[in-house]
Amino acid sequence: MTLNIAICDDDAKEFKPLCHLLDICSFQFNIDLHIDTYTSAQALLTRYRESTGAPYQLLFLDIEMPDGSGITLADVIKRNFDHHVMIVFVSNYPKYMQDSFAVHPYHFLQKPVQEVEMKQLISDILEEYTKNLSLISVVDGYDREYTLNLKDVYYIKVKNAKSKELCFHMREDTIPAKGTITTWSSMLDETMFMMCSRTVLVNLSHIHYLKDCSIIFDNGATVSMSRRNRKLITDRYLNQVVAMHSDFYTHQGV
Template identity: 40%
Template sequence: MKLNIAICDDENRILTHTSSLIDIYQFQHLDTNLSVDCYTSGESLLENYTQPRQYHILLLDIEMPGMNGIETARQIRNTIDRNAIIVFISSYPEYMQESFSVHPYFFLQKPATQKNMNQLLDEIIDEITNSTHMYTLIDMEDIQHTIYLNDVLYIHTYNARKELLSFHLPNKELHTKGHLGEWEMKLQNYHYISCYRGYLVNLTHIHYVTKDQLILDNNEAIPLSRTNRKRIHQLFLDQVVTIE
């Protein structure tokens, strides 16, 4: 599993210390791939945080010059990513009550210890694994990507002879090797439907249906075969989705 972590603290020594704790955890858990970015202000974190689920875990200091950690978390919750796991790391426990307004996952006393960091990451990773349907994809450049099944718009076989698949998400497209039929079997209980040869579409991202197309949330049109038309129309009726 690959998880992206952002650490935000105005003290470089704390950034180095916290990052090293995560590196040690990574060394002890080789089946987990943790990527860490460090920021020295809330403003710089917000400037670089451009899309939901860019970061799975945020480790935020509270007392920082300019925008403090609680306000940074509030901005992220309200405008960028309401589902990010937020952990405050602070030497000021009096801020704990105020921090509840942005629904943090945990409040870690500064400086964090290896024992506390290991316990925290164990709990978070266990919760993420058990509460969301995630897959790790390895793309054509052997880079790992953790994807959430709910985020995928559709999967497309763009080269059947070479067994090449493209996973289409709202803000990116990932390419990997595989058989669409195998993915159809894996995802049969997750609202994915075959609508046309070489296409597997996430039912929850279909905005409406026409005679020969599925129109997705992002206005992309996916072909719909005549043989699948009646079945998919019925699925939409069952899902209480407006059919056009």
């Protein structure tokens, strides 16, 4: 598994100890960690604006920075770029912990961060991703590895069955990958994914509506259903809609 991580702190001296702890975790948990560092909130925001997808799964953010607080930065990123990214605030001042709850951070670490704290944090994150199968790694034809949040995938489509080429379709971009649709269908069998034809695996949670033999997603993309799978897709989609409405009224106390 690969985790893409960004550290944002206006004091560059903070990068080395954090990166050292993350290197220890990488070795202990046998994972690849790709780490980028930023000395300003605006630099990190620029990276997000220039990216076609979600560039990171985990952010370590300082709270006090000259060009904007880490709390404000986290809010902007979650609202505009990636609602699923895990935020960890790192600060000298525990008094900010209460304020940070407004953006639902994953964790709060006090400087200097201890090795045991970082190991526990990374262990918890990996366990959550594994348990929920929310993070997947795909490899393209050039052996480049991409880490994707499963919730961001709208559908997976066969590009070339003979050469085992697939395409992962997100809201605004696509990621090429090696593999077979059968393998991914088996792997995602217990999730919200279903085969709608022999060459397309769809994420039911992104379906906007069904029309005849077409599936229309909430970003406007459209794929076709086979006659064989049409009833299965329709039934499960309608069950999902009913469940969502039931949860809504339960939370409203109706």
